[in-house]
Amino acid sequence: MNTEAIATEHATRLSSVDPLLPHSDPLAGPDAAHEDFRVIIGDSGALGFAVRSEVDRNSGDSLWRALVEHRLLLRFAGPQPGECLAEILRQWDEYLTDTVRAGDWDAAAVVPRPSRDPAGSAELLRHGFAPVRVLAVRPADRLAAAGPPAEPGVRIRPAEPGDLATAVGLYAELQRYDAEFGSVTLRANATELLTAGMARELDRHEPTIWIAELYGRPLGLLQIQYPADTGWITPYVSAERVGYLSSLHVAEAARSSGVGSALAAHAHQLFDESGVDAVLLHHALANPTSTPFWYGQGYRPLWTYWHRRPAVLAHSERAAETNSLRKRLS
Template identity: 70%
Template sequence: MKGFNTEMNAEAIATEHAARLSAADSLLPLSEPLDTFAEGPVFEVTKGDSGATGRATHTEVTPDISYSLWRALKEHRLSVRLAGSQSDELLGDLLVRWDEYLTSVAAPGDWDTAAVVVRPSRDTIGSAELLRHGFAPVRVLAVRPADRLAASGPPAEPGVRIRPAEAADHDTAVRLHTELLRYDAEFGGVSVRASATEILAAEVAGQIGRGNPTLWIAELYGRPLGLLQIQLPPESDWVSSYTRADRVGYLTTLSVAEQARSSGVGSALATHAHQLFDEAGAEAVLLHHALANPRSTPFWCSQGYRPLWTYWQRRPAVR
């Protein structure tokens, strides 16, 4: 790409960035538009044959809603487009300008304020710059294409039975949700709120008894020790913009009680989920997991998932 014309700069960056995504990963969306409806400054830097654009956005949630468990209450994001041979250096320039902006809008040292940059996992250019600015790869949005063969996992225990959750399973489901939340909190991507049990109890109550079950219990020799929660299209359409697949399912939660780990319960639940997604015609399944979790990452890899988007986070946003 030649030097950018000032009036065409943003368009040229967007065009090459789209080509960059397609080359990096065939499952990425055809374009990654900046959020033109969100309020926040736009930063643009160019150098020689390269250019970069970033839009800063800010969202806040209250600690009494479900979404607050999976993020900081105040989240600043930088959506970036990169083009040219010096993309890594220009991403560093964008981060410098964003940091200058953050110091004027975010309270230093506030743990419930996070700075987040979501990058295509296979477009690794600029990773060193993110590390230099104090970001860490905290979680991923992983994908499993419908035609991808999973590696064989541990054999299922003969005593495993999977069934839709019933009213009597409410407390067990809340407990398994809470165990997973507390474990994942060790890796920085989620937050254990004082209202967590109340939030999860309400969410479980809303899932039990649906005509098309989305919450499932795994029993091991009659004991309920595993939990699966999924979203089928169109309920999962909120995540479809992250991939090129037209029909997408989302695996919300898979949790196995500590005493049942390595028993095959988790693999049995994953197999059951994939069967449900296949029956619903999903072309791909997406899920979030903590990248540093020593159980989640190898488990989901063994089930045929791979990183699609990586969430780089710095928390607090301003130190």
Template identity: 55%
Template sequence: MDIDAIAAEHARRLSGADALIPRPRLWTDGQAGTPLRARDGLALATRSVVRTGTPAALWRPLVEYRLDVRLAGTDPSATLSALLARWDEHLAEAEAVDWDSAAVVTRPSRDTVGTSELLRRGFAPTRVLAVRPADRLGAGPPAVPGVRIRHAEAADLPTLVRLRQELHSYDAQFGVVTTRPDEHDLVTTETRDLLADADSATPSLWIAELYGRPLGFVEVQLPPAAKWVSEYVTADRVGYLASLHVAEEARSTGVGSALAAHAHQLFDEAGVEAVLLHHAQANPRSTPFWYAQGYRPLWSSWYRRPAIG
């Protein structure tokens, strides 16, 4: 099967599985990466690196090897298996055996072809990009007794750093977020930068107070700041819910739901058509919480750490 036929059949299968998945991007001649072929499949193997001491190092392994696949034919599972075998040969040459490396395959969540092949090769569905289509009813979020949501201010820096470090430490259990020795300094710098827009018309950080105590926060990205993630969904105006966390002592009080409802109101007021967010699939708190808020899996990232055993 030729390259164009493989790409066309792959795109048809994805659109049939999920109407919110955009048509796969074309790979251009000379694009960075290593092309791999199977009888009825194509893949592009790429490598990305982040440096220690940068905020990006908090949220991922330092080295990620990624495989983008196009599957066609009567047995796409076998095609994926063949491409994974070729990729493993490629990774063996890279000697990616350090824990701070990962092999990553990101697939549309509803395209379950080849799931067993990924499991057999030591991959686990680890990270999800979830979607919530807009629901602009205009009524606004319901009030929660004792909860007040306000713009974050410069004076909230210590509280936000504490809450964001709590979130980071909890998420580090689930395979992608990585603990770093300079975590406190990195989180402080990143939070201070986010607070720089506290006086703007559309601040990104919001604080939830429970009877006057700041015990939760939410970070949002409205258009055009969320443009970087818009390529993953068929919508013109996309928002991104970057993070939400509630202190342990305020769980089950309605603070988290109030923050989520406030964020969705902001997205609706900005004319957002779809909101995206990342969460760890194994997280027993965030997964049921977000799906109760109207989200569903859109893309699933399968990880293997280290990249090769």
């Protein structure tokens, strides 16, 4: 089984399991592969491409990821994808051990997988990966499940420059909560980065940030991107006009009041008015509030990101993990 045959069968399988997956691979991207892996076992095969990306700690992107991500892009063919993946992961681990400082929390190993293609999930778990982050999709023609009735007194309005401190505070609260689930990184300069980013958005002619007030108190935040600004995420879905819901957060004092559902409905109305075919958003899979909320609003998983952080465990951690495994097997 050659490389072309593996790639062709992989693409055919994905198009059958999820019609919203793009026809071309968005993960191939412009980044050059650092290392290629190919495994053939019987009539099964797999390809792996190791890609490295890095962001500056003074970039806003640093708030939502490790500074360095080592990604493994996968292609499967045949009836034994798990066995093939096990060998590719072994080879990738050798490569990471030689190139990554052990125990570095700001170096993560990430394996993106189409959510409806579970091939190899058990092997990822055995190699210390966990499904941490999801890119979810809501097609424009999907009806959201009815949410709780909006509490009287909810008002949604475009954010103004005078709302900067409020917006930053709500956003920082969201980030602190999401940091509990592994993908967000709390950084010393977070307030500075959030303030600069929010100030730029509040200076736009067309509003992209909204504040939800409950009886006059600003307790909710919504931020979106229209199709003109979503070129970075559009390749991940089979749709032409894509909206991106950057963030939605409700302060603890207003939880279960209908503010969140009102903000989501407002976002979807804005996207519908702009002719969006599908809306995308990222969320932490383990978050016990956002995951059920978004799926109740008509979203469902499109891509799942499996993380191992640090990418290479420190020697003491690896030894403890090995001893624990030996005890379970004895």
